[in-house]
Amino acid sequence: xxxxxxxxxxxxxxxxxxxxxxxxxxxxxxxxxxxxxxxxxxxxxxxxxxxxxxxxxxxxxxxxxxxxxxxxxxxxxxxxxxxxxxxxxxxxxxxxxxxxxxxxxxxxxxxxxxxxxxxxxxxxxxxxxxxxxxxxxxxxxxxxxxxxxxxxxxxxxxxxxxxxxxxxxxxxxxxxxxxxxxxxxxxxxxxxxxxxxxxxxxxxxxxxxxxxxxxxxxxxxxxxxxxxxxxxxxxxxxxxxxxxxxxxxxxxxxxxxxxx
Numbered sequence: 001x002x003x004x005x006x007x008x009x010x011x012x013x014x015x016x017x018x019x020x021x022x023x024x025x026x027x028x029x030x031x032x033x034x035x036x037x038x039x040x041x042x043x044x045x046x047x048x049x050x051x052x053x054x055x056x057x058x059x060x061x062x063x064x065x066x067x068x069x070x071x072x073x074x075x076x077x078x079x080x081x082x083x084x085x086x087x088x089x090x091x092x093x094x095x096x097x098x099x100x101x102x103x104x105x106x107x108x109x110x111x112x113x114x115x116x117x118x119x120x121x122x123x124x125x126x127x128x129x130x131x132x133x134x135x136x137x138x139x140x141x142x143x144x145x146x147x148x149x150x151x152x153x154x155x156x157x158x159x160x161x162x163x164x165x166x167x168x169x170x171x172x173x174x175x176x177x178x179x180x181x182x183x184x185x186x187x188x189x190x191x192x193x194x195x196x197x198x199x200x201x202x203x204x205x206x207x208x209x210x211x212x213x214x215x216x217x218x219x220x221x222x223x224x225x226x227x228x229x230x231x232x233x234x235x236x237x238x239x240x241x242x243x244x245x246x247x248x249x250x251x252x253x254x255x256x257x258x259x260x
Contacts, residue, residue, distance in 0.1 A: 004068055007032045007176055007207050008053070013062030015048055015231075022048040023231040026062070030176075030224075035198060035208045037222035037239075039215070041251060045231035046211045047089060050178050053209075054086045055079045067175060080109050083175035087165045087182060095154025099145060099164055102153050103136035106168035139167040143197060159190040166197070176207045183214045195221050219243060227251065 008030040015023040022045045030036050038046050051057040053064060055076040064072045071079060085106075094102055140146045143163040148156060153164060162182055169177060179198070183191045191214060198221050202208055212218050218225060218239070225242040227235040229251040235242045242248055 005031055007067060008209075009063075009065040010053075011063045011065075013049075013052065013064065014060050015045075015052055015057060016060055021231055023052065023059075026228075026231070026233055028226050028233060028236050030207060030209060032207055033202065033205060034223040035202050035210060035221050036224045036226065037210045037212060037218040038226045038228065039212065039218055040228035043230070044228040044251075046228055047180060048231070049228070050086060050180055050209075050211060054084055054178055077109070080172050080174075083173070084178065085169040085172045085174035085176075086178035087162070087169055087180055089181045089184065091158070091161045091165055093153045093161060093164060093168075095152065097153055098149065099151050099153050099156065100133075100136055100140065100149040102164055103139055103168050103171050104132050106171035107132045107135050107139075109172050136171060139171045140164075142170065143167045144193075158185045159187070162186070162194070163197075166201075170201070170206075174206060176209065177201065179208060179210045179212075181211055181213065183212055183217050191217055215243075 006029040010029070011027050013023055013026040014021070026049070038049065040046055048057065052059050055071075055074050055078065059072060062072070063070060066079070066082065066084060069082075071082065071084075074082070094105065097105075137146065137149065140149055143166055145160060145163055145167060148160065153161065156164060166179070166182065182198075183194055186194060195217055198208055198210070210218070210222060222239055225235070225237065225239050226233065227242060227245075227248050234247045234251060235245045237245075
């Protein structure tokens with residue numbers, strides 16, 4: 001089957017809340033196997049866009065094509081099953097559950113056995129539960145949290161909680177991973193480690209869309225940068241082009257967005 005070079009295609013996407021238009025007539029594409037960043041001032045519509053792509057919100061008009069299929073009306077769990085996973089600005093974990101259990105919850109979307117089979121502890125369901133356990137351990141190791149597996153998630157420092165949320169998202173086996181401000185609240189060392197992790201995830205064949213305010217991080221990991229201002233696209237190009245775009249600089253009120 002022919003696969004488009006684009007894993008995601010957005011066309012004429014609009015979302016309003018009452019009289020406030022958060023996303024207006026937006027068009028852009030995301031190529032397979034890259035890291036694409038979405039940047040813009042506060043209130044630019046970045047999180048609203050993530051909510052539309054992940055099914056948390058429904059659009060007023062426009063189309064979202066994922067992996068060649070229209071998905072505009074799909075719910076979050078349906079999109080997760082098809083290969084879109086995400087993290088959130090504010091970490092959303094089950095704080096009283098263990099680190100390992102949090103990742104296992106993400107993995108359960110790939111289970112095939114029904115409630116009856118699990119309840120009766122049939123051999124097939126036990127094998128599947130073991131596979132979930134092993135996969136969860138794998139993704140914890142992938143993000144460097146294997147030694148924290150038995151700790152309560154709520155006891156982890158912020159940086160490790162963000163890694164845990166990424167591990168849980170990866171456990172769903174996404175084709176497209178949406179990361180909403182993953183470096184917010186991290187120190188410089190943690191941010192550098194996160195940047196390396198994002199590149200490793202990309203090299204595993206997972207496309208990443210990154211919403212982030214840390215311009216050093218964006219300019220060092222992203223192959224393409226989409227810039228929003230009041231829900232409109234004002235730039236969509238390579239980082240070196242975007243950072244010198246006069247309209248982008250103006251949207252940031254003259255702030256120098258070049259990276260170190």
